[in-house]
């Protein structure tokens with residue numbers, strides 16, 4: 001029940017989907033949680049649900065691709081809760097499954113700005129606080145597309161590979177300072193993620209979903225929040241720089 005007692009966690013993209021479930025799981029384990037999302041309505045409703053259940057939560061509207069927003073997210077967390085112990089880089093968007101020949105510049109730029117630059121901005125702003133504390137944990141939401149070649153469009157695949165690279169780089173450089181950085185690579189999880197993509201590239205979709213039947217079942221948000229809880233808690237204190245794949249065996253095929 002108290003695996004994250006007295007910890008303060010920022011979870012990006014926690015107004016909905018996987019991030020919301022991670023925030024709820026952390027709050028239930030005693031953490032104070034920061035609901036950071038660019039969808040104001042969703043973040044406010046998540047904050048209300050959590051506080052009405054007696055948990056400690058506050059919300060901040062942030063586009064993680066915007067440096068000023070990220071600075072505000074971190075400074076308001078310090079003002080509100082006094083410290084930061086955990087950063088979950090969960091916010092991310094899809095690329096409409098565009099195969100290499102069909103990549104559109106605006107899609108490339110949006111996905112890279114959010115899924116790569118946004119993750120870097122959050123890590124960069126939080127690390128000085130972790131260094132000051134002599135401890136801290138980062139959980140990055142990669143994807144099966146971050147460890148395999150053909151499970152998404154070109155841009156999303158490149159972006160999530162970058163997330164895996166950042167995960168390992170930070171673990172390597174900052175591990176000696178008491179800071180951990182790990183990632184989760186979900187296969188398919190039932191959220192609003194796919195529905196948010198429009199104008200899907202049929203060729204990219206067809207190629208990316210070959211072998212999808214090898215998943216024993218689709219993931220649920222709790223499958224991922226359980227892993228995120230383990231990676232944020234002291235139970236995983238010897239684990240640094242890994243990627244946990246959660247895909248129902250899809251990549252084992």
Ligand SMILES: NC(=O)c1ccc[n+]([C@@H]2O[C@H](COP(=O)([O-])OP(=O)(O)OC[C@H]3O[C@@H](n4cnc5c(N)ncnc54)[C@H](O)[C@@H]3O)[C@@H](O)[C@H]2O)c1
Nearest residue numbers: 013016017018037038063064091092143188189191192193
């Ligand atoms: N659902 C899946 O099948 C799946 C599989 C692998 C990886 N993932 C990854 O998991 C993460 C969460 O996905 P989900 O399925 O919960 O998606 P979702 O669309 O249900 O929720 C994402 C949340 O992030 C927020 N968000 C998006 N861009 C943002 C930004 N720039 N700044 C702040 N908030 C932002 C959205 O408003 C939304 O509340 C993403 O990084 C995604 O790439 C999802």
